[in-house]
Amino acid sequence: MRLTIWVDDWQMQCCGENFAPGDVVSWTLLEADPEDYADLIGSERAAEIDFCEEHHGQDEGHVPTSVKVVSIVEVHCRYGVLPGATDKVNYPIPGTTVLVPVEKADGWAKTRPDVRFAGYLVTARRVTDLPEDAAARGQ
Template identity: 65%
Template sequence: MTLTIWVDDWQIQCCGENFTPGDVVSWHLLEVDPEDYADLVGSERAAEIDFCEEHHGREGEHAPTRLRVLTISEVHCRYEVPPGSTSNVRHPVPGTTELVQVREADGWAANRPHVDFTGYLVTAERTELSRAPESTDTSG
């Protein structure tokens, strides 16, 4: 079963480890409300997100999940202060998302015109711990 996981850029920048397709990672996954990601990636794509990866705060509540990374897409979008807002807090502008397939996630991305890097959409599959085969040599 393939999972889609949101990984915030700052999580990797702070204390995460780089990963590439094919890597086996051990992540703390939290269930998400897809609507929380609708402005970032659009409603249709947000509905595909199963979990987010969490390094800080609530990760102790769940055992880590071992996953094999299948694909990685950088997510870029434009941020603006909403018209008429009395705050200077910028929010994602719906419909401005750009997804860029990449071969490595390190928390940083090349600048793209008019959009900001915000995180990754990762597809992965659960994997079991691999064990070395037990020796059957009885020659002693």
């Protein structure tokens, strides 16, 4: 069974380890709330996110899960103060998302016009979901 996992840009930049399709990684996965990602990538795509990767304190009591990375997509979007807002805080502007398939994730992304890098959508498979002989070969 394939999983879709959100990985924040700042978590990778702080202390994440690079990964690429084919790599087996051990991540703490927290159940994702699609509403947290709807403005960033749209409601339909946000509903596909199963988990978010966490390694900054909200993971107490969660055991790391080994997954094999299948694909990686950078997520970029525009940020700004929302119309009618009084707090002057920048939020993702709905409808401005740019998705870029990539061959590796290191927390940094090539600058794109008018949008800012936000994180990764990672498609992965639990290592226990792999056929036994493929797992033995490291696939």
